[in-house]
Amino acid sequence: MDKRAIKIICFAGLRKYFGSETTVHVESGDNYSVIIDGLKAINPEATEVLTSCRIAVNEAFVSLGDPIKTENAIFLIPPSSGG
Amino acid sequence: MKHLQHTDLNYSELFDEFRNPNSGAVVLFSGEVRDNNKGREVTHLEYEAYEPMANKMIEEILKEAISRFKLNQAICAHRLGRVEISGCAVVVITGAGHRKEAYDANQFIIDKVKNEVPIWKHEFFTDGTSEWGQNCDCVIGTGEHEHDHHHEKAE
Numbered sequence: 187m188d189k190r191a192i193k194i195i196c197f198a199g200l201r202k203y204f205g206s207e208t209t210v211h212v213e214s215g216d217n218y219s220v221i222i223d224g225l226k227a228i229n230p231e232a233t234e235v236l237t238s239c240r241i242a243v244n245e246a247f248v249s250l251g252d253p254i255k256t257e258n259a260i261f262l263i264p265p266s267s268g269g
Numbered sequence: 270m271k272h273l274q275h276t277d278l279n280y281s282e283l284f285d286e287f288r289n290p291n292s293g294a295v296v297l298f299s300g301e302v303r304d305n306n307k308g309r310e311v312t313h314l315e316y317e318a319y320e321p322m323a324n325k326m327i328e329e330i331l332k333e334a335i336s337r338f339k340l341n342q343a344i345c346a347h348r349l350g351r352v353e354i355s356g357c358a359v360v361v362i363t364g365a366g367h368r369k370e371a372y373d374a375n376q377f378i379i380d381k382v383k384n385e386v387p388i389w390k391h392e393f394f395t396d397g398t399s400e401w402g403q404n405c406d407c408v409i410g411t412g413e414h415e416h417d418h419h420h421e422k423a424e
Contacts, residue, residue, distance in 0.1 A: 199401035245321055245325055246322075261322070266385060266386060266389065267401070
C-alpha cells in the first residue's frame with residue numbers, strides 16, 4: 187500500500203527530540219495513533235512525553251483513534267504548562 | 270481583543286478600560302512570575318504558544334464563561350516571550366452584576382486557559398539550567414483530557 191508523508195510540527199520540549207518539524211509516513215486508513223507510534227520509532231527517548239501529547243489538525247484537537255483525513259501538517263501538542 | 274501579547278501586559282490600563290455601568294463586581298487576576306519553583310531559584314520565564322489555536326481557544330473559553338456565569342464582560346490576555354520576575358504573565362478580568370459570578374467565572378477562565386490552551390512555559394534557573402513546564406498530567410491514553418481534578422498551581 188502507498189505511503190504518504192505527513193509533516194509534524196513540534197512545540198516546546200518536543201523540539202529537543204524532533205526539531206521544529208519532522209515527517210512521518212502513513213498509509214490510507216491509518217489513525218492518528220500511528221503518528222505517535224512513528225515518532226516513538228524515530229526517537230525512542232521521546233516515548234514518555236509522546237504518551238501525554240495531543241494532536242491538533244486545523245486548530246482543533248483530534249482523537250488518536252480517528253482516521254487521518256488531512257493532507258495538511260499536523261500539530262503535536264505537549265501538555266500545557268499548567269500553573 | 271488580542272489574547273496573546275509579545276509586549277508587557279498592563280493590567281491597570283486593562284482594568285480601567287474594562288469599567289461597565291452594568292458591572293457591580295469586577296475581578297482581576299494577575300498571574301505573575303515567581304522567583305522560585307519547587308525549591309529552585311528562577312531567573313525568568315519564556316512563554317511559547319501555538320498562536321492561532323491558543324487565540325481561538327481563549328476566545329471560546331471567554332464566550333463559554335460569559336454565557337455560563339451571565340457575565341457582562343470578560344477578557345484574558347497572556348504574555349508570550351520572555352517575562353522577568355514579578356512580571357505579569359496572564360491577566361483575566363471578569364465583570365458581573367454581583368461578586369459570586371465574577372469570582373467563579375474568573376477562576377473558571379484561568380483554570381481552563383492554564384490546563385487546556387497550547388501555551389508552554391520555559392523556566393530558567395540561576396544554576397544555568399532550564400526546564401519546560403509540564404504541570405498538566407491529565408492526558409489519558411485515548412488522547413482525551415480529563416479535568417475532573419485540580420492541577421498544581423505554580424503561580
